[in-house]
Amino acid sequence: MFNIDLIKKLSYAYGPAGNEEAIREVILNEVKDHVDEVSVDTMGNLIAVKKGSGKKVMIAAHMDEIGIIITGIDDKGFLRFSNIGGVSPFVSLGQKVRFSNGTIGTLHMEHMEDMKHLKLEKMYIDIGAKDKEEALTKVNLGDVACFHSDLVDLGHSVMTKALDDRIGCYIAIETIKRLSASPNELYFVFTVQEELGLRGAKTAAFAIEPDLAIALDITSCGDMPKCKHLAVNLHDGPAIKIKDNSILCHPVMKNLLINTAKENNIPYQLEVLTFGGTDVGAIHLSRAGVISGALSIACRYAHTPNEVVSKDDVNNAVELLTKVLSKEI
Numbered sequence: 001m002f003n004i005d006l007i008k009k010l011s012y013a014y015g016p017a018g019n020e021e022a023i024r025e026v027i028l029n030e031v032k033d034h035v036d037e038v039s040v041d042t043m044g045n046l047i048a049v050k051k052g053s054g055k056k057v058m059i060a061a062h063m064d065e066i067g068i069i070i071t072g073i074d075d076k077g078f079l080r081f082s083n084i085g086g087v088s089p090f091v092s093l094g095q096k097v098r099f100s101n102g103t104i105g106t107l108h109m110e111h112m113e114d115m116k117h118l119k120l121e122k123m124y125i126d127i128g129a130k131d132k133e134e135a136l137t138k139v140n141l142g143d144v145a146c147f148h149s150d151l152v153d154l155g156h157s158v159m160t161k162a163l164d165d166r167i168g169c170y171i172a173i174e175t176i177k178r179l180s181a182s183p184n185e186l187y188f189v190f191t192v193q194e195e196l197g198l199r200g201a202k203t204a205a206f207a208i209e210p211d212l213a214i215a216l217d218i219t220s221c222g223d224m225p226k227c228k229h230l231a232v233n234l235h236d237g238p239a240i241k242i243k244d245n246s247i248l249c250h251p252v253m254k255n256l257l258i259n260t261a262k263e264n265n266i267p268y269q270l271e272v273l274t275f276g277g278t279d280v281g282a283i284h285l286s287r288a289g290v291i292s293g294a295l296s297i298a299c300r301y302a303h304t305p306n307e308v309v310s311k312d313d314v315n316n317a318v319e320l321l322t323k324v325l326s327k328e329i
Contacts, residue, residue, distance in 0.1 A: 016067025058210035061168030062194030077129030085195030168216035201279035205286035215280035218299035237267030246281020253293030
């Protein structure tokens with residue numbers, strides 16, 4: 001059953017990279033009664049443990065989202081900004097952003113005739129301030145904002161901000177709630193600063209020393225008009241990663257995911273991504289190496305305020321991950 005209320009709660013929570021406190025609190029409240037231990041490490045990763053006597057398995061989903069950071073405020077109260085993570089000027093133009101204190105602004109550019117060569121440094125944020133003095137009562141240098149948009153139920157799919165990677169967090173939360181017990185020692189890690197270079201996953205994996213790992217994240221789609229070729233489509237099932245620019249997935253984990261899907265008649269697809277990366281890229285290189293794989297959700301319009309995923313893909317990902325973690329690995 002697709003829990004759209006939980007998706008909305010996760011999506012709407014404020015949590016640009018490096019500022020994950022609010023989204024971490026939301027996730028903590030969802031999982032604390034369903035695990036044996038919960039802790040927050042130095043970096044801010046939330047680690048929820050289900051104890052078992054078998055191998056140590058790390059399941060990672062990042063809490064952070066892309067955002068912007070204020071670099072200057074002019075005399076008329078307009079804000080200059082830079083990116084936190086992969087923020088496109090073309091996608092951002094005309095969109096709304098929200099700061100941690102609730103202040104909302106809109107992103108615009110200096111001259112419309114410069115559209116062809118648009119860069120973030122040629123853009124500004126209008127928060128309705130009449131001058132710098134008023135602007136400083138609402139925001140300050142170094143303040144961070146995320147995109148601001150409403151969730152839309154599209155029927156077979158859902159559209160909202162920050163599904164990268166709140167949808168991975170959703171899958172981990174729902175799996176935690178379904179798993180009454182596991183023969184494995186499970187470490188569900190909701191990581192920080194993935195959008196800035198897989199930072200939280202790197203330190204968490206070093207501390208946990210897992211035997212195996214699975215990352216949960218989105219991936220690009222190849223089913224939109226005139227898009228880059230990619231054999232991953234919405235509604236075709238969760239995607240079992242073969243590779244991306246950060247990893248060639250270990251055959252043990254790849255085969256475990258594929259065989260479990262086949263055994264349980266769970267639809268799946270294979271992901272061969274020629275760009276990008278996820279937390280698993282840092283995890284598999286930790287210490288002496290970790291047997292690692294990844295489960296991806298096809299997502300249209302990644303790193304925009306209106307990302308789209310399939311409800312069935314998400315439900316099937318929860319089912320597959322639950323079946324995998326129920327096994328003695």
